[in-house]
Structures are given as C-alpha cells and as structure tokens.
Amino acid sequence: MAIEEIPLAHALGAEIRGVDIAGTVSDADIDAIRKAWHQAHVIVFRDVAWTPDQHCAFSRRFRDLDDHAATPHDRLDGYPELLEVTNKPKNNQPSQTRNAGRNWHSDYSYTNRPAASSMLYCTEKPPVGGDTMFCNMARAYDDLSDKMKDIVAGLQSVYDFNLVSGTAKRDPVKMAELLKLNPPIAHPCVRTHDESGVKALYVSERTSHFDGMTRAESVPLIQFLCAHATRPENVYRHQWRVGDLVCWDNRTTMHLALGDFDSSYPRHMLRTTLRGEKSGYVVPPQGVG
Numbered sequence: 001m002a003i004e005e006i007p008l009a010h011a012l013g014a015e016i017r018g019v020d021i022a023g024t025v026s027d028a029d030i031d032a033i034r035k036a037w038h039q040a041h042v043i044v045f046r047d048v049a050w051t052p053d054q055h056c057a058f059s060r061r062f063r064d065l066d067d068h069a070a071t072p073h074d075r076l077d078g079y080p081e082l083l084e085v086t087n088k089p090k091n092n093q094p095s096q097t098r099n100a101g102r103n104w105h106s107d108y109s110y111t112n113r114p115a116a117s118s119m120l121y122c123t124e125k126p127p128v129g130g131d132t133m134f135c136n137m138a139r140a141y142d143d144l145s146d147k148m149k150d151i152v153a154g155l156q157s158v159y160d161f162n163l164v165s166g167t168a169k170r171d172p173v174k175m176a177e178l179l180k181l182n183p184p185i186a187h188p189c190v191r192t193h194d195e196s197g198v199k200a201l202y203v204s205e206r207t208s209h210f211d212g213m214t215r216a217e218s219v220p221l222i223q224f225l226c227a228h229a230t231r232p233e234n235v236y237r238h239q240w241r242v243g244d245l246v247c248w249d250n251r252t253t254m255h256l257a258l259g260d261f262d263s264s265y266p267r268h269m270l271r272t273t274l275r276g277e278k279s280g281y282v283v284p285p286q287g288v289g
C-alpha cells in the first residue's frame with residue numbers, strides 16, 4: 001500500500017498514513033516519507049506503539065543521531081540518543097525539561113551543530129492542552145520583500161543559551177555547566193537546507209542580537225522577523241494524542257511548546273535529534289547596549 005499524506009494546515013504539516021513505522025519499513029517508503037517531510041516540514045504519525053530502541057532505529061534511517069552531549073542532564077538513562085521532555089520528577093528532583101520549548105525556537109540553535117530534525121514521541125499527556133505550535137520559516141523567508149531578503153542575507157544570528165525558556169527554573173549548578181558547554185554562537189540568519197536546497201530564515205526568540213550590531217539595533221528586527229514568521233496563517237498547532245510521533249525539520253521551522261495545561265498531570269515525551277551539519281562561530285558575550 002502506498003503511503004498517504006493528509007495535509008494538516010495550509011502553511012505546513014501533514015499526517016502520514018499507510019506505513020507501520022514500528023515494523024519493517026522499506027527503503028522506498030523511507031524515501032517517500034523523506035519527500036513528504038521536505039514538502040510539509042512537519043509530519044505526524046498516529047498510534048505508534050514502540051520501544052526506545054525502535055524509536056532510535058527508525059530515526060537513524062534518515063540521519064545520524066545526536067547524543068545530546070550539549071544537554072547531558074536531559075537524556076533518558078541508558079539512551080543518550082533519547083532526550084526526555086517531561087514534567088515528571090527525575091531522581092526525586094524536578095525535571096529540568098518541565099518547561100522546555102516555551103519560546104519560539106529551532107532545536108540546538110545554541111550549539112555548533114544545530115539540529116537537522118527532531119522526532120518527538122508522546123507517551124503521556126494531560127487531558128486537555130499541552131499543544132505544540134510550528135511555523136514555516138521557508139515561507140516566512142519567501143514572503144519578505146526583496147530588499148529585506150538582501151538585508152537578512154548579510155546577518156549572522158547570535159544564539160544565547162540564557163534565552164532558552166525555563167532557564168530561571170533550572171538547577172543553577174546544571175545551568176552553569178550548560179552555559180559553559182554552549183557559549184553564544186553565531187549562525188547565518190538565512191540558511192540553505194542541505195538536502196532540499198530550500199532557503200529559510202534562521203532567527204528566533206533565542207537570538208540575542210546580530211553579530212556586529214548592538215542589541216538595541218538588533219532587537220526590533222528580531223522581533224519583526226519572529227512576529228512575521230509566527231503569524232497564525234503560517235502556523236500548524238498540534239494537539240497531542242498518546243502514540244503520536246511528530247517529526248519536524250529544524251532547518252525550515254520553529255516550534256513552541258505551549259504551557260496550556262494543568263501541570264499536575266504528567267506530560268511525557270521522548271525525542272531523537274537528527275544531527276545537523278557543523279555551523280557557526282563562537283562570539284564573546286555581549287552586554288545590553
């Protein structure tokens with residue numbers, strides 16, 4: 001049976017049916033999934049029942065996996081390739097990822113290997129809410145005027161781990177370690193996708209400034225670009241079900257995990273991260289000015 005793609009929103013997102021990703025998946029089906037993923041930027045599989053090993057094995061069909069050394073505290077025990085995004089206590093301590101993803105971002109933008117893609121699997125969710133929103137950064141780039149395209153083409157976005165959401169609620173000792181592992185780093189504000197060749201904006205709510213510009217000069221433009229990219233018509237909002245695997249392309253999308261749920265209920269997810277190309281250069285921390 002051929003795989004089926006059901007659009008989920010106008011700007012991005014498709015549900016993929018007709019393939020059992022927990023079973024044996026042919027190379028032809030992997031190619032078809034990859035093609036659908038490049039077109040839709042975010043793809044969703046429903047009713048997936050699998051083990052951590054199966055999650056890793058399926059993810060590896062697309063690319064090498066990141067071992068999440070940049071965020072070593074958040075990995076599932078025994079599985080460095082699986083990041084735990086959970087509000088459930090870990091080792092009797094509040095989870096470090098309980099507020100993960102609460103501002104618009106692309107994964108691992110604060111590292112020298114920004115994530116190519118991510119595959120997030122839901123094992124537990126609250127009765128309502130806990131949604132995740134995605135926006136299309138290729139479309140956001142295309143919709144800019146030619147003059148603005150020229151301006152952003154010359155900019156380098158600086159990513160600062162301090163702007164990752166929920167850092168104030170992280171353990172200060174672990175936070176200091178994370179800041180040391182991930183100093184501010186600049187990446188091109190316009191990225192060309194290494195597989196599809198598509199150009200996309202690469203700026204987010206975790207961008208502190210543009211290299212060589214002051215924060216005062218940079219912030220209005222960062223705010224404009226983020227507002228432009230996250231207009232409702234450029235967004236798909238995913239309402240999770242247990243057993244969903246949502247896969248997004250970090251090279252052409254940003255996402256935002258909404259805190260729209262009662263945190264007394266468990267919300268538990270596991271994520272593989274498809275390793276991206278090496279990119280960027282470290283910049284000295286910059287004060288306000």
Ligand SMILES: O=C(O)CCC(=O)C(=O)O
Nearest residue numbers: 085100101107132257271
């Ligand atoms: O919890 C979510 O919905 C997404 C969190 C996030 O930003 C991520 O897993 O990359």
Ligand SMILES: [Fe+2]
Nearest residue numbers: 101106107255
């Ligand atoms: Fe994320």
